[in-house]
Amino acid sequence: MLAAIGLIIIVKQLPVIAGLQTHGGDLLANIGLLPQILTFFVPTTGLIGLAGIVTLLAWPYLRHRWFRRIPAPIVVIGVGVLLGKLFGLDQPQPERAFVLPPDLAFAADFLVALPASLADSLQQPDFGKLASWAFWESVIAICLIGSLETLLSAAAVDKLDPARRYSDLNRELAAIGAGNVVSGMLGGLPMITEIVRSSANIDAGARSRWANFFHGGFLLLFVVLFPSWIGAIPLASLAALLVYTGYRLASPKVFAKSMDLGKEQLALFLITIIAILVGNLLSGVVIGIGAKVLLHLGRGVPLAHLLSLSYHLRADSNEQWTVKVDGSALFSNFLALKSELAALGDGKTVIFDLSDADLIDHTVMEFIDGYRMDYAARGGRCEIRGLENLQALGDHALAARKRF
Numbered sequence: 001m002l003a004a005i006g007l008i009i010i011v012k013q014l015p016v017i018a019g020l021q022t023h024g025g026d027l028l029a030n031i032g033l034l035p036q037i038l039t040f041f042v043p044t045t046g047l048i049g050l051a052g053i054v055t056l057l058a059w060p061y062l063r064h065r066w067f068r069r070i071p072a073p074i075v076v077i078g079v080g081v082l083l084g085k086l087f088g089l090d091q092p093q094p095e096r097a098f099v100l101p102p103d104l105a106f107a108a109d110f111l112v113a114l115p116a117s118l119a120d121s122l123q124q125p126d127f128g129k130l131a132s133w134a135f136w137e138s139v140i141a142i143c144l145i146g147s148l149e150t151l152l153s154a155a156a157v158d159k160l161d162p163a164r165r166y167s168d169l170n171r172e173l174a175a176i177g178a179g180n181v182v183s184g185m186l187g188g189l190p191m192i193t194e195i196v197r198s199s200a201n202i203d204a205g206a207r208s209r210w211a212n213f214f215h216g217g218f219l220l221l222f223v224v225l226f227p228s229w230i231g232a233i234p235l236a237s238l239a240a241l242l243v244y245t246g247y248r249l250a251s252p253k254v255f256a257k258s259m260d261l262g263k264e265q266l267a268l269f270l271i272t273i274i275a276i277l278v279g280n281l282l283s284g285v286v287i288g289i290g291a292k293v294l295l296h297l298g299r300g301v302p303l304a305h306l307l308s309l310s311y312h313l314r315a316d317s318n319e320q321w322t323v324k325v326d327g328s329a330l331f332s333n334f335l336a337l338k339s340e341l342a343a344l345g346d347g348k349t350v351i352f353d354l355s356d357a358d359l360i361d362h363t364v365m366e367f368i369d370g371y372r373m374d375y376a377a378r379g380g381r382c383e384i385r386g387l388e389n390l391q392a393l394g395d396h397a398l399a400a401r402k403r404f
Contacts, residue, residue: 004276006249016239017049023103044087045236052076052240080237112233123187146192153193262394301328309333320349326356331363346378355386358403365398
């Protein structure tokens with residue numbers, strides 16, 4: 001899912017760097033327009049975007065301590081503002097001498113556009129359609145889709161967390177619901193958990209939810225007090241930041257890891273990406289899950305085992321717990337055990353006994369390995385036993401394992 005989101009970001013933001021806007025209706029149409037976008041780009045915005053991407057790629061290799069104290073995105077924005085002034089992007093742009101293909105047009109603005117005042121952006125909600133079915137149909141659809149995408153995004157962001165923490169999904173849904181109520185009352189759009197901002201926070205060294213608070217606080221501060229500063233930022237600079245984030249989500253290393261996990265995992269990876277690109281995030285994830293279920297059924301997993309895991313959690317002593325797993329441990333049946341493991345106290349010994357397991361899929365292998373490292377970091381000890389009885393289905397250490 002993260003890789004597909006990264007590709008979507010790149011496809012959506014490359015026209016912005018090129019100083020163009022597309023009339024293509026869907027993502028696949030925009031992908032087909034990429035050769036034309038790279039041919040008819042506006043040189044000034046293209047140079048600003050390229051400078052931003054080069055800066056982001058080169059910045060980690062600058063070892064001087066003064067460079068490391070300055071976040072690379074700040075440098076990208078600063079360079080973009082200077083180049084924007086140099087190229088006169090704040091002035092009316094001259095007419096271009098050539099005609100673009102039918103599905104392309106020059107962007108109306110090359111700089112960030114803000115309302116004249118914060119009050120101008122606030123709108124009173126219109127409850128005139130409160131009694132209509134169309135209103136409630138939209139409300140229910142936005143609620144269900146937004147909630148599911150929030151849960152999926154939160155789970156995906158958890159995998160990016162270097163501290164390997166897990167989000168409180170109940171709190172996440174409550175916060176999104178409360179925020180959307182307030183946003184709607186002020187004429188704003190619905191919100192969901194955002195992978196791009198979250199991954200940018202993690203890349204910048206964020207360690208707690210306060211990073212998100214200050215992120216929103218500084219945005220509000222600059223919109224209220226320094227709108228002219230924001231209005232001087234080229235859209236190409238912001239697009240460069242997003243393209244770089246998209247590249248990190250969909251880098252060649254991500255595809256290489258899927259190959260190491262085995263041919264079946266690579267097939268699931270590609271099916272999910274294609275389904276998301278062709279449809280949307282929700283339908284793509286559903287198709288990916290369906291493909292994984294069919295894969296497990298093809299491996300001989302009984303239908304009843306898809307949602308039910310046979311396991312036993314026993315206390316060997318006050319200081320040691322053993323998790324005995326039988327049958328198939330899958331992404332779809334591991335939630336109950338995951339909840340019990342979360343309730344175990346710190347500083348003890350936890351042993352995963354997989355000697356009687358028939359199949360351990362990649363998702364469960366990844367969870368067990370993450371739990372092992374997280375538990376050790378909290379002062380405990382965690383062992384995994386019985387893997388020698390299972391054959392790995394790929395070259396990666398966390399590839400799915402099956403008894404043969």
